[in-house]
Amino acid sequence: MSKTQVIETLKIADAGNGIRHVFVRDLELTCIIGVHAHEKRGPQRVRINVDVGVSEGDGTHADQLDNVLCYEDIVTRVRAITADGSINLVETLAERIAEICLQHRLARSARIRVEKLDVFDDARSVGVEIERFAGGRGRPRI
Secondary structure, eight states: OOHHHHHHHHTSOBGGGTEEEEEEEEEEEEEOBOSSHHHHSSOEEEEEEEEEEEEOTTSOOTTOGGGSOOHHHHHHHHHHHHHSSOBSOHHHHHHHHHHHHHTSTTEEEEEEEEEESSSOTTOSOEEEEEEEETTBSSSOOO
16 A cells, blocks of 8 residues: 555545544634734634544454543643643644644544634634644654
8 A cells, every 4th residue: 555545544434444533523712822912912712623543453442431532532632732821823733732632542643623713804714724643744654
């Protein structure tokens, strides 16, 4: 299997390759984020989406939480990151979230979207989306 095929495989749930996705959709939090003085004066609303491709291993999780990546843990850790002080860039926030997701032993890829919701009156949101792989920024761990 070529590297391109592996990368494409990891983007979707894939029974043939033993990949499932754990996700958190539209988590709205507030945090101090931005480089401008007015952005540092108080918290802004952000929307965060997380999608983690995880290895199913041998497929047996025995109905035990310890054998899977828990979305509650992801939410708890994302909340801690946003509460941990000022962040300059949405890119930095996205990287920090990807990093904590990829620390899990089953994680293979993480796609993170961070949106600032109140920047422009005529835009619903602005932000960034990144994708990272376990074992390196741009390469999947196989």
